[in-house]
Amino acid sequence: MQQHRNCLITGPTGCGKTYLACALGHQACRDGHRTLYYYAPKLFRALQTGQVDGSLPSLLKKLARAALVIIDDFGIAAVAGKQYRDLLEILDDRQGVGATLITSQFPLNQWHEIIADATVADAILDRLVHNAYRIELKGESMRKHSAAASSKPTPSDS
Numbered sequence: 001m002q003q004h005r006n007c008l009i010t011g012p013t014g015c016g017k018t019y020l021a022c023a024l025g026h027q028a029c030r031d032g033h034r035t036l037y038y039y040a041p042k043l044f045r046a047l048q049t050g051q052v053d054g055s056l057p058s059l060l061k062k063l064a065r066a067a068l069v070i071i072d073d074f075g076i077a078a079v080a081g082k083q084y085r086d087l088l089e090i091l092d093d094r095q096g097v098g099a100t101l102i103t104s105q106f107p108l109n110q111w112h113e114i115i116a117d118a119t120v121a122d123a124i125l126d127r128l129v130h131n132a133y134r135i136e137l138k139g140e141s142m143r144k145h146s147a148a149a150s151s152k153p154t155p156s157d158s
Contacts, residue, residue, distance in 0.1 A: 014141025033067035
C-alpha cells in the first residue's frame with residue numbers, strides 16, 4: 001500500500017479471486033486505509049450514470065482519494081468504449097497515489113480483446129502491470145466443494 005503497487009488476480013470462476021481481494025481489502029481497512037470495492041459491471045454503470053447526471057467528477061475524485069480501489073470481475077460484462085477511457089482516467093489519477101486491485105477470469109493477454117480499443121488497452125495495461133503483483137489462481141470452484149460438503153448427511157439426519 002505504501003508503495004502504491006497494484007495487484008492483478010486472475011483465475012477461473014469460483015477459485016477464490018473475490019475472496020482473496022476482499023481479504024486484502026479488509027486488511028487494508030484494519031490498517032486504516034480508505035478502501036473502495038466495486039463489482040466491475042456496477043462501477044461501469046456508475047460511470048455511465050455519472051456522465052448523464054453530472055456526478056462523474058465527484059465519483060472520479062472519490063476514486064482518486066482512496067488508498068485502495070478493488071475492481072472485481074473485470075471483463076465479465078460488455079462495456080462501451082467510453083467507459084474504458086473513464087477507467088483509464090481513474091487509473092491515471094491514481095498513478096503513484098493509490099493502489100488498485102483488479103480481479104478477472106481473463107488472463108492479461110486477453111484484455112486487449114475485452115477492451116477492443118488497442119490504444120486504450122495498452123494505456124490501461126501500462127498503468128496497471130508494471131508495478132503490480134500478479135496472482136494467477138488455479139483450481140476448481142470453491143462453491144463446488146462447499147455445495148458437496150453441505151449435501152453430506154449429518155449424524156442427526158440418520
